[in-house]
Amino acid sequence: xxxxxxxxxxxxxxxxxxxxxxxxxxxxxxxxxxxxxxxxxxxxxxxxxxxxxxxxxxxxxxxxxxxxxxxxxxxxxxxxxxxxxxxxxxxxxxxxxxxxxxxxxxxxxxxxxxxxxxxxxxxxxxxxxxxxxxxxxxxxxxxxxxxxxxxxxxxxxxxxxxxxxxxxxxxxxxxxxxxxxxxxxxxxxxxxxxxxxxxxxxxxxxxxxxxxxxxxxxxxxxxxxxxxxxxxxxxxxxxxxxxxxxxxxxxxxxxxxxxxxxxxxxxxxxxxxxxxxxxxxxxxxxxxxxxxxxxxxxxxxxxxxxxxxxxxxxxxxxxxxxxxxxxxxxxx
Amino acid sequence: xxxxxxxxxxxxxxxxxxxxxxxxxxxxxxxxxxxxxxxxxxxxxxxxxxxxxxxxxxxxxxxxxxxxxxxxxxxxxxxxxxxxxxxxxxxxxxxxxxxxxxxxxxxxxxxxxxxxxxxxxxxxxxxxxxxxxxxxxxxxxxxxxxxxxxxxxxxxxxxxxxxxxxxxxxxxxxxxxxxxxxxxxxxxxxxxxxxxxxxxxxxxxxxxxxxxxxxxxxxxxxxxxxxxxxxxxxxxxxxxxxxxxxxxxxxxxxxxxxxxxxxxxxxxxxxxxxxxxxxxxxxxxxxxxxxxxxxxxxxxxxxxxxxxxxxxxxxxxxxxxxxxxxxxxxxx
Numbered sequence: 001x002x003x004x005x006x007x008x009x010x011x012x013x014x015x016x017x018x019x020x021x022x023x024x025x026x027x028x029x030x031x032x033x034x035x036x037x038x039x040x041x042x043x044x045x046x047x048x049x050x051x052x053x054x055x056x057x058x059x060x061x062x063x064x065x066x067x068x069x070x071x072x073x074x075x076x077x078x079x080x081x082x083x084x085x086x087x088x089x090x091x092x093x094x095x096x097x098x099x100x101x102x103x104x105x106x107x108x109x110x111x112x113x114x115x116x117x118x119x120x121x122x123x124x125x126x127x128x129x130x131x132x133x134x135x136x137x138x139x140x141x142x143x144x145x146x147x148x149x150x151x152x153x154x155x156x157x158x159x160x161x162x163x164x165x166x167x168x169x170x171x172x173x174x175x176x177x178x179x180x181x182x183x184x185x186x187x188x189x190x191x192x193x194x195x196x197x198x199x200x201x202x203x204x205x206x207x208x209x210x211x212x213x214x215x216x217x218x219x220x221x222x223x224x225x226x227x228x229x230x231x232x233x234x235x236x237x238x239x240x241x242x243x244x245x246x247x248x249x250x251x252x253x254x255x256x257x258x259x260x261x262x263x264x265x266x267x268x269x270x271x272x273x274x275x276x277x278x279x280x281x282x283x284x285x286x287x288x289x290x291x292x293x294x295x296x297x298x299x300x301x302x303x304x305x306x307x308x309x310x311x312x313x314x315x316x317x318x319x320x321x322x323x324x325x326x327x328x329x330x331x332x
Numbered sequence: 333x334x335x336x337x338x339x340x341x342x343x344x345x346x347x348x349x350x351x352x353x354x355x356x357x358x359x360x361x362x363x364x365x366x367x368x369x370x371x372x373x374x375x376x377x378x379x380x381x382x383x384x385x386x387x388x389x390x391x392x393x394x395x396x397x398x399x400x401x402x403x404x405x406x407x408x409x410x411x412x413x414x415x416x417x418x419x420x421x422x423x424x425x426x427x428x429x430x431x432x433x434x435x436x437x438x439x440x441x442x443x444x445x446x447x448x449x450x451x452x453x454x455x456x457x458x459x460x461x462x463x464x465x466x467x468x469x470x471x472x473x474x475x476x477x478x479x480x481x482x483x484x485x486x487x488x489x490x491x492x493x494x495x496x497x498x499x500x501x502x503x504x505x506x507x508x509x510x511x512x513x514x515x516x517x518x519x520x521x522x523x524x525x526x527x528x529x530x531x532x533x534x535x536x537x538x539x540x541x542x543x544x545x546x547x548x549x550x551x552x553x554x555x556x557x558x559x560x561x562x563x564x565x566x567x568x569x570x571x572x573x574x575x576x577x578x579x580x581x582x583x584x585x586x587x588x589x590x591x592x593x594x595x596x597x598x599x600x601x602x603x604x605x606x607x608x609x610x611x612x613x614x615x616x617x618x619x620x621x622x623x624x625x626x627x628x629x630x631x632x633x634x635x636x637x638x639x640x641x642x643x644x645x646x647x648x649x650x651x652x653x654x655x656x657x658x659x660x661x662x663x664x
Contacts, residue, residue, distance in 0.1 A: 085436030
């Protein structure tokens with residue numbers, strides 16, 4: 001069985017841990033199953049001259065056993081000597097925390113990119129160390145950068161009181177406290193899906209949309225020309241897992257993102273945003289939390305309610321298993 | 333009084349510590365004295381995509397109070413997390429030790445260079461933090477790289493059994509254990525002295541050649557077109573301090589370098605290698621260790637014998653003071 005998942009950072013990574021655990025426990029049923037992950041790269045940023053790919057690294061570290069578990073991002077047993085030195089040199093920005101172990105990854109990546117390697121090949125090389133148990137593909141080898149349009153009446157840079165900032169500045173520095181007016185995926189229209197991305201979606205047995213941010217994670221991947229079409233037209237069933245439980249995001253600040261695109265923060269509205277494949281959208285199946293079982297079913301897709309809180313590997317595995325079961329049921 | 337010194341790494345840096353200490357203790361005599369240091373950049377190397385300037389950094393860290401004292405290079409209170417990660421990624425080379433604090437310097441430098449800053453300006457910016465008490469100038473803003481020609485009968489890359497390797501590979505990885513056949517200063521013929529270098533030599537009251545390696549440190553600086561001529565023609569007295577005591581280098585492997593260029597490892601031969609300005613060479617004065625007092629004086633230069641072992645700041649200061657005194661005596 002070939003499974004393809006789209007993924008952002010923490011939510012996607014934890015879902016994937018559950019998926020691999022489920023495939024391993026149920027190897028009677030899924031012997032030889034392979035998972036391909038299409039990772040969001042629109043959060044990527046160049047800091048201190050180093051190329052940082054937060055979502056790819058979160059997936060890689062999490063599945064490779066190197067993640068800081070409680071935090072959900074960054075490395076376990078991390079040290080911060082380089083950051084101390086940056087502060088002593090007074091180099092900006094000081095709002096993005098990079099640990100020494102993490103920086104080593106970015107140095108290796110940056111060197112390879114500058115030597116002409118594609119991000120696909122760099123990611124494969126880094127994964128050779130981490131052995132994440134999946135094939136991790138960047139969504140594109142061309143730069144796509146999510147920028148956030150905010151109101152900034154004091155900005156000297158604009159006449160209309162609006163200003164676009166890098167997603168990370170909005171997310172990390174401002175903690176999404178300033179309302180996003182709009183998301184702009186710079187470069188997306190020129191980007192091509194990375195090698196293997198469209199094939200992974202077209203030639204698989206199930207496409208899964210984990211509970212990642214539907215706007216800036218999954219949403220960014222869908223901006224790459226061809227990706228949404230591949231999902232619409234694949235022969236495989238497409239099943240999504242709601243990142244919203246009882247009207248609130250499980251983690252992160254998805255509500256602030258949904259608000260900007262005019263989507264209400266509830267499982268039903270996110271499903272409608274993705275849309276049913278029957279109606280030209282993306283989903284055949286949709287998992288919602290059991291607290292949301294009473295919401296009206298989303299037209300055109302098979303909706304199932306079950307506990308969606310990913311507390312540990314077991315609960316994540318149960319969710320991934322339910323998503324797989326739903327895909328198999330839809331295909332049958 | 334304006335003093336200009338050429339400098340390599342450890343030996344030069346320790347001499348400069350002594351010089352600044354002497355100027356401070358004798359501020360009655362040297363009030364307002366300024367020191368300009370022309371640093372060797374031919375040992376520079378790009379590792380992991382980061383530009384490393386070992387000699388500039390050794391001078392900067394030493395005078396700025398950040399050096400690892402016993403070691404003489406690298407940072408005090410250093411950590412090695414990034415190196416651990418490089419090893420885990422199996423990225424080469426593994427023979428050049430970079431600590432986390434040191435790497436931060438290289439990241440900042442590399443980012444600035446890639447943004448279009450000259451090495452002169454980058455060095456000034458880094459020194460804004462370290463306040464070394466001198467104006468530290470790279471010898472050139474163009475890349476000059478010392479390569480070492482060695483015999484390597486097994487080399488697949490050459491037909492004559494010779495191979496050129498980067499100086500750092502010979503010095504650090506091979507510990508100069510393979511005889512150098514020749515030093516090649518790649519790029520030197522195309523290099524221009526960095527802004528301020530020729531002026532610092534021409535318009536000063538004393539030029540000092542500290543006990544740095546006469547072949548690959550001072551010698552490399554002299555390869556930059558115009559530098560040797562500026563020393564030959566400056567109105568200031570030029571005084572050198574022998575890096576060789578009693579037929580052996582005080583530290584480092586200067587003997588292995590001298591051998592390659594056919595110069596014997598003794599104070600007299602190094603003086604003859606530099607040559608007397610009276611005979612078209614570089615030196616007016618030459619300090620040798622008191623153990624070498626019985627050697628024949630070098631023709632055309634004023635030679636003084638005194639203890640030259642730099643054990644601590646006091647002894648270094650005494651040596652620097654003696655060099656200055658000799659310069660003043662020659663000028664008078």
